Amino acid sequence: xxxxxxxxxxxxVPIGPQHPAxxxxxxxxxxxxxxxxxxxxxxxxxxxxxIEKGVxxxxxxxxxxxxxxxxxxxxxxxxTAYALGVEALAGVQAPPRAQAIRVLVAELERVHSHLLxxxxxxxxxxxxxxxxxxxxxxxxxxxxxxxxxxxxVNYSCNVLGGVxxxxxxxxxxAIRRAVDFLEPRTHHYLxxxxxxxxxxxxxxxxxxxxxxxxxxxxxxxxxxxxxxxxRDIRVDSPYAAYPDxxxxxxxxxxxxxxxxxxVRIQELFESYRVIxxxxxxxxxxxxxxxxxxxxxxxETVSRVEAPRGELFYFLKSAGGxxxxxxxxxxxxxxxxxxxxxxAPGHKLADVPxxxxxxxxxxxxxxxxxTVRRRSTAETWTWAKLRQxxxxxxx
Amino acid sequence: MRIGAMLGDISRSLFKRPVTERYPFERKAAPxxxxxxxxxxxxxxxxxxxxxRDCPAxxxxxxxxxxxxxxxxxxxxxxxxxxxxxxxxxxxxDALGMSHEQWELAALSKEAFLVSFGREEDIQALLNQVTCKxxxxxxxxxxxxxx
Amino acid sequence: xxxxxxxxVALLLFPGGLFLLSAGTVxxxxxxxxxxxxxxxxxxxxxxPVADVVKLLAKEEIVPDGVNPVLFxxxxxxxxxxxxxxxxxxxxAGIAPSYSFTGDLIVTLYLLSLMTLSMGLAGANTLxxxxxxxxxxxxxxxxxxxxxxxxxxxxxxxxxxxxxISQVDAYAQGHWWLVLTQPVGFLVALVGLxxxxxxxxxxxxxxxxxxxxxxxxxxxxxxxxxxxxGRDVELLVGLxxxxxxxxxxxxxxxxxxxxxxGLLLVxxxxxxxxxxxxxxxxxxxxxxxxxxxxxxxxxLLVFMR
Numbered sequence: 141x142x143x144x145x146x147x148x149x150x151x152x153v154p155i156g157p158q159h160p161a162x163x164x165x166x167x168x169x170x171x172x173x174x175x176x177x178x179x180x181x182x183x184x185x186x187x188x189x190x191i192e193k194g195v196x197x198x199x200x201x202x203x204x205x206x207x208x209x210x211x212x213x214x215x216x217x218x219x220t221a222y223a224l225g226v227e228a229l230a231g232v233q234a235p236p237r238a239q240a241i242r243v244l245v246a247e248l249e250r251v252h253s254h255l256l257x258x259x260x261x262x263x264x265x266x267x268x269x270x271x272x273x274x275x276x277x278x279x280x281x282x283x284x285x286x287x288x289x290x291x292x293v294n295y296s297c298n299v300l301g302g303v304x305x306x307x308x309x310x311x312x313x314a315i316r317r318a319v320d321f322l323e324p325r326t327h328h329y330l331x332x333x334x335x336x337x338x339x340x341x342x343x344x345x346x347x348x349x350x351x352x353x354x355x356x357x358x359x360x361x362x363x364x365x366x367x368x369x370x371r372d373i374r375v376d377s378p379y380a381a382y383p384d385x386x387x388x389x390x391x392x393x394x395x396x397x398x399x400x401x402x403v404r405i406q407e408l409f410e411s412y413r414v415i416x417x418x419x420x421x422x423x424x425x426x427x428x429x430x431x432x433x434x435x436x437x438x439e440t441v442s443r444v445e446a447p448r449g450e451l452f453y454f455l456k457s458a459g460g461x462x463x464x465x466x467x468x469x470x471x472x473x474x475x476x477x478x479x480x481x482x483a484p485g486h487k488l489a490d491v492p493x494x495x496x497x498x499x500x501x502x503x504x505x506x507x508x509x510t511v512r513r514r515s516t517a518e519t520w521t522w523a524k525l526r527q528x529x530x531x532x533x534x
Numbered sequence: 535m536r537i538g539a540m541l542g543d544i545s546r547s548l549f550k551r552p553v554t555e556r557y558p559f560e561r562k563a564a565p566x567x568x569x570x571x572x573x574x575x576x577x578x579x580x581x582x583x584x585x586x587r588d589c590p591a592x593x594x595x596x597x598x599x600x601x602x603x604x605x606x607x608x609x610x611x612x613x614x615x616x617x618x619x620x621x622x623x624x625x626x627x628d629a630l631g632m633s634h635e636q637w638e639l640a641a642l643s644k645e646a647f648l649v650s651f652g653r654e655e656d657i658q659a660l661l662n663q664v665t666c667k668x669x670x671x672x673x674x675x676x677x678x679x680x681x
Numbered sequence: 682x683x684x685x686x687x688x689x690v691a692l693l694l695f696p697g698g699l700f701l702l703s704a705g706t707v708x709x710x711x712x713x714x715x716x717x718x719x720x721x722x723x724x725x726x727x728x729x730p731v732a733d734v735v736k737l738l739a740k741e742e743i744v745p746d747g748v749n750p751v752l753f754x755x756x757x758x759x760x761x762x763x764x765x766x767x768x769x770x771x772x773x774a775g776i777a778p779s780y781s782f783t784g785d786l787i788v789t790l791y792l793l794s795l796m797t798l799s800m801g802l803a804g805a806n807t808l809x810x811x812x813x814x815x816x817x818x819x820x821x822x823x824x825x826x827x828x829x830x831x832x833x834x835x836x837x838x839x840x841x842x843x844x845x846i847s848q849v850d851a852y853a854q855g856h857w858w859l860v861l862t863q864p865v866g867f868l869v870a871l872v873g874l875x876x877x878x879x880x881x882x883x884x885x886x887x888x889x890x891x892x893x894x895x896x897x898x899x900x901x902x903x904x905x906x907x908x909x910x911g912r913d914v915e916l917l918v919g920l921x922x923x924x925x926x927x928x929x930x931x932x933x934x935x936x937x938x939x940x941x942x943g944l945l946l947v948x949x950x951x952x953x954x955x956x957x958x959x960x961x962x963x964x965x966x967x968x969x970x971x972x973x974x975x976x977x978x979x980x981l982l983v984f985m986r
Contacts, residue, residue, distance in 0.1 A: 152810070154810070198590060202588060205620065264890045266885075266888060266890065266956055269543070289567065290567040291617065294618070338537070341962055342959065487961065537955075540953075552724075
């Protein structure tokens with residue numbers, strides 16, 4: 141506080157890129173007046189990994205594993221979106237059993253992601269007990285996924301044209317046991333988040349977003365559904381085995397943080413139902429069909445419902461062994477607007493919960509970033525960049 | 535509306551064992567499908583190298599010594615591998631598999647990340663080919679034969 | 682129990698000084714372990730708090746730009762000294778206080794407040810924005826819980842007719858446990874103690890998901906270690922005071938261990954039961970509910986006498 145200068149008019153609290161509230165780098169500038177937030181901005185792009193470009197240098201089979209690593213939490217939906225797109229381009233259809241297994245793993249992944257979110261959101265609010273318990277129970281799903289697919293994250297369940305493995309009876313029993321254990325626990329968590337006085341004090345009427353705002357801001361997934369926007373790709377344009385195993389769209393009307401808790405937890409029940417249904421009525425047949433290493437030229441769009449909302453893939457093939465262009469748009473990117481729009485007027489203490497409320501995944505949404513703060517933007521050549529580097533370290 | 539909705543949980547936990555797994559001291563068997571270290575059966579290999587082509591991480595090298603006598607050397611980089619099992623799926627002859635017993639692959643030296651499969655004399659012969667000095671550390675990456 | 686100890690021993694070894702430091706870390710460990718067990722985790726091993734402190738003491742202390750170095754180094758010492766001094770007036774380990782005079786209850790309470798005050802000042806001393814917000818919150822919280830906490834501890838003092846801790850302790854030993862006759866005061870004092878120690882759910886001054894470590898953000902080495910030890914000792918002193926006043930006094934070391942341990946169990950349960958309160962919720966709770974409860978009991982006591 142240099143008294144010589146004119147007094148600072150705003151007090152900006154920087155959250156990130158390194159901050160205990162954020163598990164991934166992102167930068168928020170929260171302008172506060174005392175404890176009240178008056179403005180919020182976000183800057184993304186700290187974890188841009190050049191995956192879209194990297195994919196263009198890999199063949200169709202290799203690309204899937206790279207795309208799967210866009211997100212650690214919802215890796216399977218990325219692979220599914222890509223595999224469905226490539227299959228559409230190649231003009232093949234994965235067998236029904238493979239599609240059902242894809243949906244099964246997707247729903248198990250949704251369960252694990254939502255339980256993870258429940259814990260993270262509780263932790264941001266300082267409710268570590270709920271965090272520990274929800275993550276303890278999430279471990280059941282992680283074990284099931286490990287036993288089913290062979291890995292806790294990045295399941296690599298898909299191959300182009302189908303899936304890698306079958307679900308046999310022992311696996312099915314293990315999944316049923318886990319779901320039977322988790323269902324009463326989930327009821328309990330629903331009761332906790334809707335009745336616990338201290339938690340409600342932090343969530344009710346916090347980050348309220350009306351139906352209209354949710355529509356205008358283009359939110360997707362549970363964030364939109366908490367405001368009553370019935371937006372769910374599994375229902376709107378069913379893919380894989382969702383036509384055979386329909387899900388119900390869960391919506392709430394309040395649009396606040398509590399509604400986001402409730403929507404996500406109720407989606408868990410829907411997932412449990414679908415998981416059981418798939419295990420009971422798993423169609424017989426092959427696990428995969430052959431996809432040629434060269435995919436015929438064409439373009440396609442593939443959309444799936446990730447745990448965080450709509451995941452969008454655009455694929456273009458030039459007929460070669462490698463994809464010509466892959467464009468990914470992850471759900472987190474669509475939801476940032478809602479955080480920035482709802483934050484002003486809240487307390488600083490609410491901001492971490494508001495950020496966590498959309499279940500953000502920073503490295504997912506860092507695709508290509510062009511930062512043009514001032515008009516001095518210029519393109520540097522490799523030689524100039526190199527020269528700058530040499531001089532910088534001199 | 536109530537205060538302390540998790541009272542039941544915490545009071546029960548006080549009399550329960552913690553769920554934390556004391557991993558290095560208590561071990562659970564890994565699930566059978568766990569994707570651990572790659573295994574290679576030279577008797578089944580044909581040297582088609584589809585696995586090399588499809589590997590997203592360039593983790594496999596296959597060197598053909600004698601196709602007819604089924605003499606292959608497979609070098610597997612545990613540090614590069616992403617354990618996706620695409621090679622296992624791609625292999626049409628079941629020559630590759632993934633172990634669910636060998637999965638603790640962390641090591642303190644780079645050498646430990648390179649696992650070679652095949653006949654001992656073939657491995658040695660190949661190593662002598664690529665290393666200038668005998669006895670040098672076998673970490674020099676071998677360029678896959680481009681034929 | 683009444684033991685006459687040479688003043689130097691009482692100050693440096695037992696019950697002051699070394700005993701306080703080691704017992705403080707033991708209580709911190711017990712607290713962490715209990716919270717972990719409540720959350721179905723294993724929790725730290727017994728030497729973890731000691732190891733933390735030793736590590737911090739050995740670390741380089743970075744003095745950030747723009748702070749007053751004297752205050753930066755001095756405030757942790759003041760905080761620790763305050764709590765260590767306060768410990769001399771309470772029946773630590775179940776033996777009679779080393780020093781005692783009429784009205785030492787008030788002095789002890791002020792010495793305990795020195796901790797929070799020092800932390801608030803330490804935060805305000807730096808230019809760090811997290812520290813500044815944390816300092817504001819810490820001092821705001823100080824003003825909200827302090828009055829109810831004081832009043833809640835005055836309840837037993839009024840019942841005993843003395844503002845001397847040793848006499849209140851003696852009174853409590855000879856009568857029913859005051860937690861039965863003054864349950865409201867006990868509750869307010871217990872929650873007040875948690876507020877004083879900034880334990881969850883009253884940890885908004887150092888809410889890590891909002892403002893990193895609050896006022897302590899810029900402290901890295903010795904200063905942070907001293908603040909931590911200070912808080913451990915404050916926990917010990919607070920629990921001793923509560924047990925002496927409300928749980929039938931502390932006649933011997935075994936009673937001391939059992940009663941403070943029981944209190945620690947309750948505070949650990951309360952810590953794991955709630956979601957963190959925002960600072961406005963904390964202040965609102967104390968001034969709307971806490972102070973009214975404490976006042977009601979105080980008036981009742983005054984009229985009953």
